[in-house]
Amino acid sequence: MSQPQVVALTRSKSPAIPRNCTFDTRDWEILSRYWHPVAFSADLLDKPLSVTLLDEPLVVYRAHGRVVAARDVCPHRGAPLSRGWVHNDQLVCPYHGLEYEASGRCSHIPSQPEGPIPERLCLTTYAAQEAYGLVWVSLGGGEMPLPDFPAWNTEGFQQILPPSIDIRASAGRQTEGFIDVAHFAWIHHDSFADRRNPVVPQYSVERRENGLRAEYVSTVSNFPKSMQHRAPEGYLWRRVFEVDVPFFARLTVHFPENGRLAILNAASPVSARHTRLFVPIARNFDHDLPLDDVYAFNRQVFEEDRAIVELQCPEDLPIDRSLEAPILADRSSGAYRRALGEIGLGQSYVR
Ligand code: FES
Ligand SMILES: [Fe+2]
Structure with a gap:
């Protein structure tokens, strides 16, 4: 079979250890390099989902027909993005309505539509792909191959x-x-x-x-x-x-x-x-x-x-x-x- 395509990447730097991490730090870093399933593909419809992987809260959703995974924390004031919604392929934060592209970049600030968008308004995104009816995420960049079934x-x-x-x-x-x-x-x-x-x-x-x-x-x-x-x-x-x-x-x-x-x-x-x-x-x-x-x-x-x-x-x-x-x-x-x-x-x- 052909390997599923990795559809949302990536960050080159090492991911940060989550708050309240329950793993030994070294174990967490090793496990973060691998792919892990987080949800059923069929459950990912028009709403974002909240899931947790390796103690990291994630929001997963579809944009442009592809699965996207990001840290479930809005960089503006820390609201959970999984409580928001997807509009025109943009993830909308429920607190002040900021919108984010699949790349993680903020695309719209409703309270200052003409104003500048600070660079720091960018989500932490993770590698995500779909295979075997499941959504898979790698917090560490997705460089390992997904095992075959x-x-x-x-x-x-x-x-x-x-x-x-x-x-x-x-x-x-x-x-x-x-x-x-x-x-x-x-x-x-x-x-x-x-x-x-x-x-x-x-x-x-x-x-x-x-x-x-x-x-x-x-x-x-x-x-x-x-x-x-x-x-x-x-x-x-x-x-x-x-x-x-x-x-x-x-x-x-x-x-x-x-x-x-x-x-x-x-x-x-x-x-x-x-x-x-x-x-x-x-x-x-x-x-x-x-x-x-x-x-x-x-x-x-x-x-x-x-x-x-x-x-x-x-x-x-x-x-x-x-x-x-x-x-x-x-x-x-x-x-x-x-x-x-x-x-x-x-x-x-x-x-
Ligand atoms: S906390 Fe997300 S828009 Fe303000
Ligand atoms: Fe058994």
């Missing part, structure tokens, strides 16, 4: 966008939970797995430049309990996990009869303790079944994860693996933590 744009695959899920936990803990195969029998006993089938067969993990690839073959069905009769007795389920640091994880599940289900676990770090999880799904089968059933199953599975991930301690993912007690089944999470460590995260992750 090829199934999304593959012919014959249905695109499904379940609602997002807010989790009171770090994005690292959530992402590691997504690739953890040893918890299926326990946490997902009610939805698709079985406590009587807890053994994790040997599986392979390969480190990649930006993360890892793990291939896991087991008898754990990926159908909801009510549909498990659809797989032949003893069917071996192949699950391929591919992670791009920091929080982008693709899972491809091989269903019977060449069915493929691709799930993108896109964990957005709202703060160090709050994650907004987006889960675009693409599949090449069951196109005629109601999507409400997919949403309900997806919600059930991720709620099961949420219930435990929100309770893990410490809240941050310990990059130093000696701080916890890994077992053999944790091969993929070990590789994930190493990959996070290699980009410099976690020097003071545990607080």
Whole structure:
């Protein structure tokens, strides 16, 4: 597929650490270089949206048909621009009506239409783009490539966008939970797995430049309990996990009869303790079944994860693996933590 176009850029200088930043400063700077999802494209209509990424309040909106992201603070007197509106592709501040172009430059001051426009009346804008049904923002200039999710744009695959899920936990803990195969029998006993089938067969993990690839073959069905009769007795389920640091994880599940289900676990770090999880799904089968059933199953599975991930301690993912007690089944999470460590995260992750 072609890479989505980056539509609003950029600042060359390093972004400022937000007020009330909950991350370690170095971690924040590293995370700011990557792309993170902040909203559904379909929710971005004619009104600006208020979202938060890495503790930075953002306004996102459309101008000239493109998505724009800026710091949600008017440089005039600090009002939130997300409470304003878009008029003729200009973002209008609700307090004194100043208007801003997509570049961030102020274009109109209603109280002094003929007067000069000070240069300092300029928004802090960020790189933004749309892909996989989501709006992605990079606070640090958007120089890193957005990881690929090829199934999304593959012919014959249905695109499904379940609602997002807010989790009171770090994005690292959530992402590691997504690739953890040893918890299926326990946490997902009610939805698709079985406590009587807890053994994790040997599986392979390969480190990649930006993360890892793990291939896991087991008898754990990926159908909801009510549909498990659809797989032949003893069917071996192949699950391929591919992670791009920091929080982008693709899972491809091989269903019977060449069915493929691709799930993108896109964990957005709202703060160090709050994650907004987006889960675009693409599949090449069951196109005629109601999507409400997919949403309900997806919600059930991720709620099961949420219930435990929100309770893990410490809240941050310990990059130093000696701080916890890994077992053999944790091969993929070990590789994930190493990959996070290699980009410099976690020097003071545990607080
Ligand atoms: S605070 Fe935005 S126009 Fe005054
Ligand atoms: Fe899970």
